[in-house]
Amino acid sequence: xxxxxxxxxxxxxxxxxxxxxxxxxxxxxxxxxxxxxxxxxxxxxxxxxxxxxxxxxxxxxxxxxxxxxxxxxxxxxxxxxxxxxxxxxxxxxxxxxxxxxxxxxxxxxxxxxxxxxxxxxxxxxxxxxxxxxxxxxxxxxxxxxxxxxxxxxxxxxxxxxxxxxxxxxxxxxxxxxxxxxxxxxxxxxxxxxxxxxxxxxxxxxxxxxxxxxxxxxxxxxxxxxxxxxxxxxxxxxxxxxxxxxxxxxxxxxxxxxxxxxxxxxxxxxxxxxxxxxxxxxxxxxxxxxxxxxxxxxxxxxxxxx
Amino acid sequence: xxxxxxxxxxxxxxxxxxxxxxxxxxxxxxxxxxxxxxxxxxxxxxxxxxxxxxxxxxxxxxxxxxxxxxxxxxxxxxxxxxxxxxxxxxxxxxxxxxxxxxxxxxxxxxxxxxxxxxxxxxxxxxxxxxxxxxxxxxxxxxxxxxxxxxxxxxxxxxxxxxxxxxxxxxxxxxxxxxxxxxxxxxxxxxxxxxxxxxxxxxxxxxxxxxxxxxxxxxxxxxxxxxxxxxxxxxxxxxxxxxxxxxxxxxxxxxxxxxxxxxxxxxxxxxxxxxxxxxxxxxxxxxxxxxxxxxxxxxxxxxxxxxxxxxxxxxxxxxxxxxxxxxxxxxxxxxxxxxxxxxxxxxxxxxxxxxxxxxxxxxxxxxxxxxxxxxxxxxxxxxxxxxxxxxxxxxxxxxxxxxxxxxxxxxxxxxxxxxxxxxxxxxxxxxxxxxxxxxxxxxxxxxxxxxxxxxxxxxxxxxxxxxxxxxxxxxxxxxxxxxxxxxxxxxxxxxxxxxxxxxxxxxxxxxxxxxxxxxxxxxxxxxxxxxxxxxx
Numbered sequence: 141x142x143x144x145x146x147x148x149x150x151x152x153x154x155x156x157x158x159x160x161x162x163x164x165x166x167x168x169x170x171x172x173x174x175x176x177x178x179x180x181x182x183x184x185x186x187x188x189x190x191x192x193x194x195x196x197x198x199x200x201x202x203x204x205x206x207x208x209x210x211x212x213x214x215x216x217x218x219x220x221x222x223x224x225x226x227x228x229x230x231x232x233x234x235x236x237x238x239x240x241x242x243x244x245x246x247x248x249x250x251x252x253x254x255x256x257x258x259x260x261x262x263x264x265x266x267x268x269x270x271x272x273x274x275x276x277x278x279x280x281x282x283x284x285x286x287x288x289x290x291x292x293x294x295x296x297x298x299x300x301x302x303x304x305x306x307x308x309x310x311x312x313x314x315x316x317x318x319x320x321x322x323x324x325x326x327x328x329x330x331x332x333x334x335x336x337x338x339x340x341x342x343x344x345x346x347x348x349x350x351x352x353x354x355x356x357x358x359x360x361x362x363x364x365x366x367x368x369x370x371x372x373x374x375x376x377x378x379x380x381x382x383x384x385x386x387x388x389x390x391x392x393x394x395x396x397x398x399x400x401x402x403x404x405x406x407x408x409x410x411x412x413x414x415x416x417x418x419x420x421x422x423x424x425x426x427x428x429x430x431x432x433x434x435x436x437x438x439x440x441x442x443x444x445x
Numbered sequence: 446x447x448x449x450x451x452x453x454x455x456x457x458x459x460x461x462x463x464x465x466x467x468x469x470x471x472x473x474x475x476x477x478x479x480x481x482x483x484x485x486x487x488x489x490x491x492x493x494x495x496x497x498x499x500x501x502x503x504x505x506x507x508x509x510x511x512x513x514x515x516x517x518x519x520x521x522x523x524x525x526x527x528x529x530x531x532x533x534x535x536x537x538x539x540x541x542x543x544x545x546x547x548x549x550x551x552x553x554x555x556x557x558x559x560x561x562x563x564x565x566x567x568x569x570x571x572x573x574x575x576x577x578x579x580x581x582x583x584x585x586x587x588x589x590x591x592x593x594x595x596x597x598x599x600x601x602x603x604x605x606x607x608x609x610x611x612x613x614x615x616x617x618x619x620x621x622x623x624x625x626x627x628x629x630x631x632x633x634x635x636x637x638x639x640x641x642x643x644x645x646x647x648x649x650x651x652x653x654x655x656x657x658x659x660x661x662x663x664x665x666x667x668x669x670x671x672x673x674x675x676x677x678x679x680x681x682x683x684x685x686x687x688x689x690x691x692x693x694x695x696x697x698x699x700x701x702x703x704x705x706x707x708x709x710x711x712x713x714x715x716x717x718x719x720x721x722x723x724x725x726x727x728x729x730x731x732x733x734x735x736x737x738x739x740x741x742x743x744x745x746x747x748x749x750x751x752x753x754x755x756x757x758x759x760x761x762x763x764x765x766x767x768x769x770x771x772x773x774x775x776x777x778x779x780x781x782x783x784x785x786x787x788x789x790x791x792x793x794x795x796x797x798x799x800x801x802x803x804x805x806x807x808x809x810x811x812x813x814x815x816x817x818x819x820x821x822x823x824x825x826x827x828x829x830x831x832x833x834x835x836x837x838x839x840x841x842x843x844x845x846x847x848x849x850x851x852x853x854x855x856x857x858x859x860x861x862x863x864x865x866x867x868x869x870x871x872x873x874x875x876x877x878x879x880x881x882x883x884x885x886x887x888x889x890x891x892x893x894x895x896x897x898x899x900x901x902x903x904x905x906x907x908x909x910x911x912x913x914x915x916x917x918x919x920x921x922x923x924x925x926x927x928x929x930x931x932x933x934x935x936x937x938x939x940x941x942x943x944x945x946x947x948x949x950x951x952x953x954x955x956x957x958x959x960x961x962x963x964x965x966x967x968x969x970x971x972x973x974x975x976x977x978x979x980x
Contacts, residue, residue: 141837146898185803193811241801245636266632267811273802276503287935291928298927302920336870339932339940343947346928347881350921354888357917385891388837389884392830396880399826400873405818407495407811408873415877 144384152427153376153435159428163317170324177327181218183233183334184270186284188277189217190239192251193268193406196228198259205230205255212254214238214247220332223406229267231332241271284338291345292316299349303356310433311352314425318348322418331410340414347393348422351386352430358382359431371438375431383427390423449967453960461851464858471861490861492628493868495939496816498809499628500635502642503802503937506597506621508590510797512581515589516544519579523560530556535575542586545578590621593797598623603792604641608785610634618937622802635806637785645755645798646789648708650741651700653749653761654680658693667699676702683751685758688777698758700751705741710734714790716783719775724783726774728790739769754786805938819872826876827853834883838890840979844965845886852882852957856950865949868942878950881925885918885958890980903975911963918958926951 174180184191202219209216215238222229239247248269255264292312299308319341326333358378367374379386397419401412470477471489481487494501516539523546527534534557535547548554554575561570561577568579581589598615601623605613610627618624630638657663660672663682669675672682681702685695710730717727730738742750742764751761752774759776778786830849834842856878860867893910901909926948933944 142894143837146895241804244804248632265808265810267808269804269806271801271804273505273800275505276802283935287931290931294927294931295924298924302916335936335940339870339936339943342928342932342935343877343925346925349924350884353920353924354917357920381895382891385888388887388891392833392883392887393877393880395829395833396822396826396876399822399829400876403818403822403825404873404876405815405869407815407869408818408822411870411873 142384143388148380148383149376150380150383151376152379153372153432156428156432156435159424160432163321163425163429167317167320167324170320170327173324173327177330180323180327180333181220181330182281183332183337185272185335186277186281186333188272188274189234189236190241190244190247191231191233191270191272192266193222193270194230194232194251195265195267196230196255196259197263197265199228200230200255200259202230204258205232208254208258212250214251214254218332220330223409224402227406229406236274241273244269244271280335284335287338288319288341288345291342295345295349299353303360306434306437307356307359307430310430310437311349311356313433314352314422314430315345315349317425317429318344318418318421321421322414325417326410326414329413331413334410336407336411337414340411340418343415344418344422347419348426350389351423351426354382354386354389355379355426355431359434372435375435379427379431386423386426390419393419449964453964454968457851457961457964460855460858463862464854467858467862468854471857486862488861488864490857491864491866492812492816493866493871493939493942494626494628494805495807495869496812496867496872497628498631498807498812499626500630500638501803501805501807501938502625502627502639503618503804504597504601504623504625504642504799505802506594506623507798507800508593508621511589511593512542512586513539514796515581516542519544519564526560526563527557530559532556543578543580545576547576549575551575594621594623596796597799600793600795601625601642604789605638607788607792608638608641610638623799629809630806632806632808637781639801639804641785641789643799643801644789645795646708646792647755647794648711648790649704649751649753650706650738651681651704651751651753652741652745653698653700653751655699656685656695656697656761657699658696660684660697663697663699675699679703683753683756683758686760686776689758689760695761698751698761700753704753706730706734706738708790708794710737711790714787716780716787717773719773723775724778724780725776726778726783726787726790727771728774729771730769735769738772739767742769743767815869815872819869819876822876823872823879827879830879830883834886838886838980840969841886841890841893841966844962844969845883845890847965848886848957848962849879849882851961852950852953853879855953855957856946859949859953860946865945866942867946868939870939870943871946874943874946874950878947878954882950882954882957884921885914885954886962888917888921889914889958889962893978894980897978897980903978904970906978907963907966911959915959919955922951922955 202221205219206216209232214234217233217235220231222231248266251266252264292315295315296308296312299311322341322344326337355378358381359375362374362378369377394416397412397416400408401416404412466485469485470487474489477487520537520539532553533549535549538545546557548557554577557577564570564579567585568581571578571580594617598617602615605615605625605627611629614626616624625642627638655663655666660682664670664672667675667678667680675682679702680699683698683700685698690696710733711728712731712734714726714728717725719725745764746766748764749761750764752759759774831846834845838845856875889910892914893906896906896909897903929944929947929951933941933948936944
């Protein structure tokens with residue numbers, strides 16, 4: 141079965157300008173959201189404090205959780221829904237000023253009782269408690285940023301060995317694009333930025349580049365053939381020739397990610413979400429951004445025929 | 446390689462056999478036959494804390510405190526050595542990593558200069574006017590800190606093992622951290638475990654000099670304003686244990702500054718009961734400890750003996766008679782508290798303090814729930830991928846599916862044979878690998894289709910498809926491996942689990958894509974003449 145008919149000729153290069161504007165728009169929306177939310181909604185592992193993962197047996201809204209807590213003297217720093225709404229699972233974060241390490245035991249004992257009035261006796265189950273000291277958090281933020289940059293640089297270096305410089309750079313620009321859009325999506329949906337999300341971003345970097353490699357490989361192969369077409373046309377041909385595998389490979393990953401998103405449970409939910417956004421964006425940018433950059437680069441340097 | 450190479454077939458079969466052997470314990474669990482353990486490994490996949498439930502603790506060791514201790518030890522030793530030379534030093538001063546001795550006269554300084562040879566190995570010595578300063582060498586400081594951290598780890602090791610939990614893991618993490626994982630620990634164990642681990646457990650026996658209702662009144666009596674100033678009078682202020690205050694006048698005690706007997710001389714400490722049947726801690730001395738304790742009590746009959754634990758007075762009984770071998774710490778202990786205190790005293794004091802930098806307590810229900818959901822996602826994701834491949838590539842899709850099944854077996858087999866811990870993100874990594882693993886097959890199959898379109902014969906198309914796609918498949922996997930390795934460096938705990946499954950998955954996937962699937966193709970078509978490929 142063929143997903144894309146052989147001899148498909150879609151003029152992708154012509155659409156690249158439009159795509160560029162769309163990407164720019166999406167990234168801008170993400171940035172505006174980040175500014176509006178005052179940066180990423182850092183998870184407890186980055187900012188320090190105490191975080192409780194709690195499951196309610198009854199439906200409860202996050203503002204109910206907030207007001208119940210603050211009337212008991214434990215005002216929460218953030219209340220975050222985890223997983224699907226029907227799970228009724230929440231991550232509640234407290235600043236170290238509200239719940240210091242020494243008070244956790246005491247606090248844990250009181251916590252379930254606090255919600256008795258709202259969800260009934262035994263209606264709130266504490267699944268997990270995390271405490272992170274301030275020192276660890278700072279180190280982790282640094283390490284997270286370094287590892288993302290290292291991901292980009294590592295791939296740039298590897299592709300520089302395998303391809304010409306402008307191809308390597310084009311691929312990495314596409315990856316930066318993917319990470320920015322994924323970050324924006326996380327910010328817009330107001331999901332917590334946790335270690336797991338960093339893991340998802342790095343995976344997006346490593347995986348999204350695959351589609352770009354498929355296309356670049358074909359461009360290189362076609363360049364070796366003697367043809368009379370321009371580089372711009374050649375890129376377009378290559379994208380068309382590899383279109384079915386670029387999309388098919390993503391579909392299989394997309395399928396398993398959907399399974400994780402809907403069935404994987406609350407802890408994996410956000411991770412799967414970030415990967416879905418990143419992987420889909422990655423395919424889009426492989427088709428529209430990476431090649432476009434190489435064309436632009438060659439055009440600027442006058443090597444474009 | 447038109448025919449399936451025998452070498453590769455053997456490699457695949459051996460890998461398959463090993464994977465099955467290593468995975469059998471995971472799937473059969475307790476139902477393993479008795480002889481199995483004698484011949485084959487018995488341990489299955491290890492589950493991480495996030496899947497089993499338990500406590501995860503990251504301790505920061507305050508190794509810099511080791512310097513302070515070393516300097517005060519040096520001061521004591523030098524004091525003795527100077528006394529032997531009949532030199533009375535004017536003052537000692539320690540700051541940062543330097544100990545400075547001032548003298549009254551030049552001749553004293555000259556006599557003291559003999560000390561230099563004893564300390565020149567570990568310190569840089571400078572002579573000023575009427576003083577000598579000893580600065581610890583950086584190399585020695587490193588050595589001190591390393592030793593302190595090792596000792597902390599060993600002590601905590603002993604404490605946790607004595608507490609009696611199953612399969613605790615205590616590891617060094619980075620330069621000055623210790624990572625402790627106690628699987629299966631419940632929330633009610635949490636407080637006890639944390640207290641056992643963190644307790645410095647410095648036990649001192651000192652003679653009481655005075656007591657009073659507030660710190661201020663006591664200090665005023667000695668004409669000082671801060672507790673530190675008492676030290677020049679060889680005295681020290683200790684608060685009394687709040688739960689043990691018997692009279693208003695005993696909220697604070699003043700004792701000798703230095704303890705003649707400390708917990709390091711203990712030969713044993715056990716749970717005991719006092720005359721009212723309340724839990725207490727009985728301790729005993731042997732050898733040098735016994736003679737020191739005997740001397741301390743014998744010399745001070747009628748005085749009060751302060752039992753100081755981590756700077757707080759636990760009790761201060763009046764010494765009735767000379768005691769050398771046995772004693773008892775009483776107080777308002779619960780049974781568990783007394784048991785735990787005896788345990789930490791037996792295992793010795795922590796040489797430097799520790800801070801809890803990170804803690805996670807995972808309840809058991811979260812773990813089992815996660816495992817169920819993980820299994821479900823593997824099954825559903827797997828079925829989706831398998832169906833997709835059959836619909837799109839028919840017989841070749843089936844081949845890819847067989848290769849995928851083998852691939853998953855290899856990955857899991859590898860994970861259990863190397864004792865890698867499976868975490869929740871690790872399971873997600875397995876699910877993700879299923880989706881990524883067929884990518885290579887798709888790249889190759891699409892290429893084969895193209896080759897067929899330009900009129901190549903089926904076998905020529907297969908060969909060309911595999912050979913021309915090799916580097917594309919390699920490149921695609923190497924980049925993902927690269928980021929997985931970065932993640933391994935960056936991640937802690939569960940995230941590391943994800944990085945590990947992903948990395949192993951990628952390596953196994955390359956093998957499955959470019960070797961296993963191709964071999965199966967050749968085995969299926971054999972030497973037959975093939976008119977058209979089912980692709």
